[in-house]
Amino acid sequence: MDNQSLRQAVANYRQARALVESAQAALYPTVIGAPGITRSRALGNERTSVSLQGQASWELDLFGSVRRSIEAETALTQADAAQIGLVRLATQAEVATNYLSLRYADSLQKVLNENVENFKRTLAITENQYNAGVAARSDVITAQTQVQTVQAAAIAVGLTRAQFEHAIATLVGRPPSELSLPVAFLPQRPPAVPVGIPSALLERRPDVAQAERTVQSQSERIGVAVAAFYPTVTISASGGISGLTSAGLFSPVNQVWSVSAAGTEVLFDGGARSAAVQAARAAYDAAVAGYRQTVLTAFAEVENGLAGVRILARQQVAQDAALASARRAVEITLNEYRAGTQNFTTVVTAQSLALNNEVAALQVRLSRFTTAVALIRALGGGWDVRSLPGDGELKGPRLPIDAGQAVRPDE
Known part of the structure; x- marks a missing residue:
């Protein structure tokens, strides 16, 4: 699948990984080399001086500011990894829904074409x-109108099918002109859903994992803000060779070095650091609220899917029974019309009712399939607990799936 939204999510993930590597670099000293050469002339004398020096500085992470920053960036990287899964799952669900809608259009086309043939036979009757002089001219015109109306509806289905086919092509990253799906029909029944679905399946939902990792990142940001209240200690060193080449470049007189250690502490900042801590804690609280809302939404979507699967199955049974009755009514009224004991208006009404019930039954079948797709998406990709991700896929402490148990790190 060459979906461009998925490509964008992967690029964002690569950027996040680079930011982690950038944060990890702060754990190591910075080394700078500064070579130089000078050629000068004074009082008729020319001389050459050479400098080969290097400098190193290292800010000690005594209070965990750098380590907390690394953990925060790592959590955000994992959130971006979850975003890839979220985009992939959403795209797959959308492709499946559009594909089922396309198959519904094919099935509807078949239903309408069959009814055109049935109405043509009624027109012949x-x-x-x-x-034979036993029917009015208006009956013939009404029958012709029936045929023409259904023919027009069947033609319109072609546009709907083309739109769904083009949507699928766009989702898989192909030009619409390059994708052509053969005609096929909507299956009779969607996959069976287990009666008991473990809530642990929700842990693999990409949006739940993403929200949980965001909470972890904001928690680490609090530690970074608190570390600003403590002093910073930097060790610096420089050394090398600097002097005239005439005295011997590597002679002891040209060797220079220095080592120093310095500490800095902010004595007054007008409350900037306190405000930064408050802002970090507020951001953490917002992330926790977002996580809780994501979990609640996940539970609601699963419950909606389960209810939809159950109720639509019952509706399908009732709708199929209504369709069978409507078809029987068409058969009886048409026989009575042939015998001259029924008027054509009753036949038209029965046939229209049968067509409406046939389309309604097809729509219920489509709803059952799309509801199953929505349930699979709500469960993060399926209902088999064996397909849960491994422990190594999202590293770091995990928040409980019960959103009400999330607490602030300073509590």
Whole structure:
């Protein structure tokens, strides 16, 4: 699948990984080399001086500021990894829904074409009845109108099918002109859903994992803000060779070095550091609230999916029974019309009712399939606990799936 939204999510993940590496670099000293050469002339004398010096500085992470920053960036990287899964899952669900809608269009086309043929046979009956002098001319015109109306509806389905086909092509990253799906029909029944689904499946939902990792990142940001209240200690060293080449470049007189250690402490900042801590804690609280809302939404979507699967199955049974009755009614009224004991208006009404019930039954079947897709998406990709991700896929402490148990790190 060459989906461009998925490509964008992967690029964001690569950027986040680079930021982690950038944060890790602060754990190591910075070394600078500064070579130089000078050629000068004074009082008729020319001389050359060479400098080969290097400098190193290292800010000690005594109070964990750098380590907390690394943990924060790592959590954000894992959140971006979850975003990839979220985009992939959403795209797959959208492709599946569009594909099912396309198959619904194919099935609807078949239903309408079959009804066109049925209405043509009814038109032939009315013409025979009219030629025999037992039916009015209006019956023939009404039958013709039926055929033409359903023919127009069948033609319109072609546009709907093309739109779904083009949508699928866009989602898989191909030009619409390059994708052509053969005609096929909507299956009779969606996959069976287990009666008991473990809530642990929700832990693999990408949006839940993403929200949980965001909470972890904001928790580490609090530690970074608190570390600003403590002094920073930097060790610096420099050394090398600097002097005239005439005295011997590597002679002891040209060797220079120095080592120093310095500490800095902010004595007054007008409350900037306290405000930074408050802002970090507020951001953490917001992330926890977002996590709780994501979990609650996940539970609601699963419950909606389970209810939809159950209720639509019952509706399908009732709708199929109504369709069977409507078809029987068409057969009876058409026989009565041939016998001259029923008017054509009753036949038209019965046939329209049968067509409406047939389309409604097809729509219920589509709803059952799309609801199953929505349930699979709500569960993070399925309902088999064996397909849960491994412990190594999201490193770091995990928040409980019960959103009400999340607490602040300073509590």
